[in-house]
Amino acid sequence: MEPVTAPPLSPTDRSRVRRHRDRQRGDRAELHAVLDEALVAHLGLVVDGEPVVLPTLHARVGEVLYLHGSSGAASLRGGEPVCVTVTLLDGLVYARRWFTHSANYRSAVVRGHARRVTDPDEHLAALRSLVAAVAPGQEEYAAAPSRKELAATAVVAVDLDEASVKVRTGPPGDGDAVAEGDGRWAGVVALETRVAGVTTCPALPAGTPVPGHVPAVGDAL
Template structure:
């Protein structure tokens, strides 16, 4: 991800606020900003939670980041992005790493990495910052694509909303490991227990059916085939 011309980084430890305090399963929580950044860097789709016209709405969208802000984009006609700068929002990113299959259904669970970012985002209106934010977003999803594809036109920029949400207030939780009932009474049941890992990988690029013959995908796309996503 391109980090050029970015603001100063935030403190290495996440602050504890009423919204980010780990009240349950505290051992799974982390205050390390590096853990937050690792979770954000491993994905490219987030869920934006915002109240629109008095009703909660959770919208999936792509994102990018620098060291201080998360950038979200969408259409200027989108109700959720239009409402977001006027009230607090919550953005979540979650990666599922597998199922935890215990001896009892009660002890079943999920191994995961998750982050929640709280705040009131602002609409990016400065043209240079908007281009920079869109570049971060594009490069976050597909490194190398910003310099390969055509850049946005003025008309396209005008039709796009870009939000900047500070990473100052965030919460991180992860769950790893096997079931926790291996040393309890259920261990005598003779039931298999363990984890079922889940791994997503990028496939082979599939060309647009309307693409003329002889145009091959660039290395920054072909090179991702077979690699892990997340």
């Protein structure tokens, strides 16, 4: 049986990159990689006529993006048009001119309609994926939600039918200034997300071991 290959990204007019079009990516695998690596997504929508952008946890399962929320939040009732964005900051670009200072990044924008997840099996599977996306291994180690906890936790889904990816890499874009020979430094300060420390909950008995799936200090997330 031949493996199923996801179609390439085909941005619509509203999701097509307009500034620095050369930075747009068309490989769906790059979209998956950005969504999977990012720890936080921002969900944009209109609530009661006012724009709202909410930071939230997310998890991708195939061509569906799941977003975590509270069942009491009117902003996550489902059915409304939404825009989800994630950004990974890879470096600060120090240029010779203010105008050409920049950043190296990978970003994704997903447009669509939010679907409230109501099927019990999908709801539980989505929550499991959300835990695994943020804390790999914890979905097996921690206790599954009770029926009351499930009722209090909303999940919405957005299909990855309309999405775009934009990437910047490399040095400053003012290389022509080198010829001027003014001696100013320029370059890239690389950035990455790493574990800065692991603290055991003070309510636990002394000596409770840290599970092996918990990242060690210095590990990249």
